[in-house]
Amino acid sequence: MQKREKFDNIVIETTGLANPGPVATALWTDEELEAGVCLDAIVTVVDAKHIRRQLQARPESGTVNEAQQQIAYADVVILNKVDLVTQEEADEIEEEVKAINSTVSITRTIRSRVDINAVLNRGTYRGGRARGGARQWADGLTRNCSGDGGQQMPCEGHADCGDVHSQQVTTVSVTASQAVDKEKVKTWLDTLLWENDNLWDIFRMKGILNVQGSDRQHFMQAVHEMYELTEGDEWRSSDTRISKVVIIGLQLSHSQLQASFADCVAT
Ligand SMILES: Nc1nc2c(ncn2[C@@H]2O[C@H](COP(=O)(O)OP(=O)(O)OP(=O)(O)O)[C@@H](O)[C@H]2O)c(=O)[nH]1
Numbered sequence: 159m160q161k162r163e164k165f166d167n168i169v170i171e172t173t174g175l176a177n178p179g180p181v182a183t184a185l186w187t188d189e190e191l192e193a194g195v196c197l198d199a200i201v202t203v204v205d206a207k208h209i210r211r212q213l214q215a216r217p218e219s220g221t222v223n224e225a226q227q228q229i230a231y232a233d234v235v236i237l238n239k240v241d242l243v244t245q246e247e248a249d250e251i252e253e254e255v256k257a258i259n260s261t262v263s264i265t266r267t268i269r270s271r272v273d274i275n276a277v278l279n280r281g282t283y284r285g286g287r288a289r290g291g292a293r294q295w296a297d298g299l300t301r302n303c304s305g306d307g308g309q310q311m312p313c314e315g316h317a318d319c320g321d322v323h324s325q326q327v328t329t330v331s332v333t334a335s336q337a338v339d340k341e342k343v344k345t346w347l348d349t350l351l352w353e354n355d356n357l358w359d360i361f362r363m364k365g366i367l368n369v370q371g372s373d374r375q376h377f378m379q380a381v382h383e384m385y386e387l388t389e390g391d392e393w394r395s396s397d398t399r400i401s402k403v404v405i406i407g408l409q410l411s412h413s414q415l416q417a418s419f420a421d422c423v424a425t
Pocket residue numbers: 205238239240241242267268269270
């Protein structure tokens with residue numbers, strides 16, 4: 159079939175669809191396949207006036223709070239109707255959103271008037287060597303880590319208290335200061351995402367890896383049950399070579415995740 163012009167962007171509004179995960183994975187195509195469409199970013203509009211009540215709603219047993227889940231999958235949150243809340247309330251809402259998804263970028267709006275660059279062409283799912291995209295969020299991940307000779311890095315990360323938050327979607331971050339073994343990381347991801355016997359539910363993962371035997375940064379991300387590991391540029395001399403992965407999901411135990419990630423260190 160021949161087409162005269164291509165679309166620049168396709169925006170899909172999943173109205174009435176509580177879980178963006180399956181739609182996102184269907185559109186997240188392998189770069190090497192050079193598909194005509196690729197996933198750019200998942201954007202969630204948060205209603206500042208009503209979100210706190212929505213976040214507190216108790217889900218039925220075996221289900222997840224829909225507002226929490228939609229924030230968990232988001233790469234960008236548009237915090238709308240900020241004219242209907244105070245500045246302090248908006249700050250508190252941002253904190254609650256970040257407690258669910260510490261990697262999300264938040265833009266405050268009235269009537270959803272937003273700079274189009276905040277939501278389109280973000281390149282979030284582009285591989286490691288692309289400009290912006292993975293490199294940008296990976297810089298954000300490592301910004302809070304300071305290297306100090308092989309010790310555990312004191313990184314920021316919500317819910318790093320070791321508790322399992324049963325009905326609450328949270329972000330947990332795990333780190334390794336020594337280089338990791340790529341094959342071990344793949345096995346770790348397979349187990350986390352595919353063989354968990356419903357012990358936890360992972361929606362989203364993003365990470366930067368210092369891979370044994372490589373001078374290049376490696377990026378990993380997962381959505382729903384799909385993950386991708388890509389090679390990026392060479393580490394810069396100013397970079398702290400660490401591995402850090404953030405995991406967003408339900409029933410996450412920081413201590414268990416940290417211990418299992420530590421097993422990925424190359425020996
Ligand atoms: N004051 C104010 N009102 C808004 C704003 N954005 C939308 N509204 C109004 O809020 C009302 C409901 O709009 P929305 O919450 O956007 O409705 P919707 O998108 O159909 O809601 P969903 O069912 O959640 O998709 C309408 O009257 C809008 O004009 C805003 O930023 N500030």
